[in-house]
Amino acid sequence: MECSRIVPVLRMFDLDKTREFYLDFLGGELLGEPPFEPSMPLYLFVSLGGCELHLSEHFGDGMPGANLRIETAGVQAFQQALLAKAYRHARPGLEKPPWGGLEMTVQDPAGNRLTFYER
Template sequence: MVVPVFRIYDYEKSVKFYVDWLGFKIDWQDIPQDGPLYMQISLNDIVLQLSGHHGDCSPGAKVMADKKDLKLFHEKIMAKDYKFMRPGLERAPWDENYLLVTVIDPSYNKIEFVEKIK
């Protein structure tokens, strides 16, 4: 398994984005009093690690994640009151047989959820 690591800056904004809005769960977290946080989150078989450590990675990364029932997922997140992002559900520009929903977290990391429909 490959687990991408995203650099984040704000724990509370990241939790609102990933957990409250997208539906990820926190698998574990390390939040020391005097240091940066590190945590793992998951949404079914999608696993990400979020890091406040400056040397781990750069903000603004992008991952693609296969997501079953993407239309239903899109409806579910759009029904929530998350005022910072209202992504569309669209055909992938690189292949019309795929749907995609692109979201950008508060630290400018991007996830493209994709589903093959044909």
């Protein structure tokens, strides 16, 4: 068996806040938004620096409070760029865990945690 990639599905509850967080704050790119019926839950495909995430309002898709670890080059520069945006819901700091490397964790509007790390 050979696996090529993982695409996590994260729960979302508020489309506007989710867009603001993933697109405006984190600088992600909207890859798609399937055209479901207007009364159906929403679903987004987002790219973050080459990493694809799916965000879903569908009941049972993802569990609020998930934790993703995303290996990232240039975590400190990314953190400084995020701080410069003065996003009122997050001021991420940097941590040096005991096992080494550098980490920055941010929480999205649904309570999902994204930890960007470099070894």
